Amino acid sequence: MLELLKPQPADKIIALMGLYAADPRDGKIDLGVGVYKDANGKTPIMRAVKAAEARLHEAQTSKSYVGLLGDLSFVDAMRNLVLGTSVAADRVTGAQTPGGTGAIRQLAELVKLANPQATVWLSDPTWPNHPAILKHLDIPTQSYRYFDAATCEVNFDAMMEDLEQAQAGDVVLLHGCCHNPTGANLDLLQWRAVTDLVLRKGLIPFVDLAYQGFGDGLEDDVQGMRHLLGAVPQAMVAASCSKNFGLYRDRVGVALVIAPDEKTRDLAKGALSSLNRLNYSFPPDHGAALVSILMNDADLRADWQAELEEMRTGMLDLRTGLAEELRRATNSDRFDFVANHRGMFSRLGLPPEAVEKLRDEHAIYMVGDSRINIAGLPKDGLTRLAQAVAAVLS
Structure with a gap:
């Protein structure tokens, strides 16, 4: 029976994760995986969630x-x-x-x-x-x-x-x-x-x-x-x-x-x-x-909302910073839209060959359609990313 199964297409993002993990280069940047990351590159457990978990552990029978x-x-x-x-x-x-x-x-x-x-x-x-x-x-x-x-x-x-x-x-x-x-x-x-x-x-x-x-x-x-x-x-x-x-x-x-x-x-x-x-x-x-x-719980909800707001404004700061660096690096307003978009993702509008060059020559990983995870941007790496984008487009 099992030999009758047909090969399934590989998930492109999962495949990208594998390529990134196998890349030995220092300073590599992962902009493909769609999870929120903090300034340290970690996906944190929110404070209010931790507190709720402690309460659940004590109360659940x-x-x-x-x-x-x-x-x-x-x-x-x-x-x-x-x-x-x-x-x-x-x-x-x-x-x-x-x-x-x-x-x-x-x-x-x-x-x-x-x-x-x-x-x-x-x-x-x-x-x-x-x-x-x-x-x-x-x-x-x-x-x-x-x-x-x-x-x-x-x-x-x-x-x-x-x-x-x-x-x-x-x-x-x-x-x-x-x-x-x-x-x-x-x-x-x-x-x-x-x-x-x-x-x-x-x-x-x-x-x-x-x-x-x-x-x-x-x-x-x-x-x-x-x-x-x-x-x-x-x-x-x-x-x-x-x-x-x-x-x-x-x-x-x-x-x-x-x-x-x-x-x-x-x-x-x-x-x-x-x-x-x-x-x-x-x-x-x-x-x-x-x-x-x-x-x-009013207190936990307020703390959750406060931390969520910190996450949201942090992503907006990264958007603004990246748009400014791309304007400087490319000497154009081509990427100003990044600051106006919202959420974790933006599609940069790069051709597939530019995305491939970013990966091969600059250790910058994004999905093939040039979708990037804004939350994956290292704050101290915006200039490098912008310069790499300008380089592959020149």
Whole structure:
């Protein structure tokens, strides 16, 4: 049987990690892996998470299962964080999932259960796992233009033109904030225009929210998304706790479904319970319990928000610094957009041969499409990076 398996394509980022690890050169820079790093190159455990973990250790008396939908106090806390007051609580159901990826997978399966004929529309480009998961589930997809490679900004007119081709009942997958891989985001007026289009055409929004708090702040990052979700009768949100809580390896996420009425909400709740049972029975509890403790304690929540703000402003400082160094090194404003983008990523717009030269000649590692992880930038290495970029472009 096993000999009938077909070779699977290698994950490009995982392959890049292997190349970086094997590189013996001093001063090598890893801008490929999509995890937050502090000034020392480490992915820290947040202070409030550490404190919540100590409390959990003292208070927990059992490792029994929690429930098919997971820790419902966690689900409620995430609903409040993500949606605020934009959607009435009695219209929302949710399930705890293993990370944001687990939430995307469960909601994609929900789409297939509800409407096997629905097409899911994806931004071009998008996170590679989006099309990979949908293809694996045999869900039809289409792309809408999103990023203008010439300006390195959102090509909004093209996006709206493409979405005009979507049919009633189709699903539109949107990045809630901090677009991955480009860092180029919709502004509030554009979110409002998308809302009008979705309502007029009868489309279902599916929002991937992986970076709340990493762009312009916890509330500002979701202002446009909340406007959309507050206006539509049905929607889905996959939210991750990997970045803003630093819980990468604990795999903490939530799948939220917004329904027009109680009957539809309960149908969605039953479907999520069934999907959880089929895929992993009960979601892992530890990380979700930490989030629940943290979010329901005023002091811990305040400390978490303060540290998250430090992380966010640190990334903004790196963006500004890199944009300034690139302007000096290239004697042009070609890369000024880096300072205006938000989140962990920006796509520099370099050709593949320049990316290869950066790796081979300068020990600077980035994904082949020139996506860089801003949080991976060493503050004392901005000048070197900028000069290397200028060198490979000359």
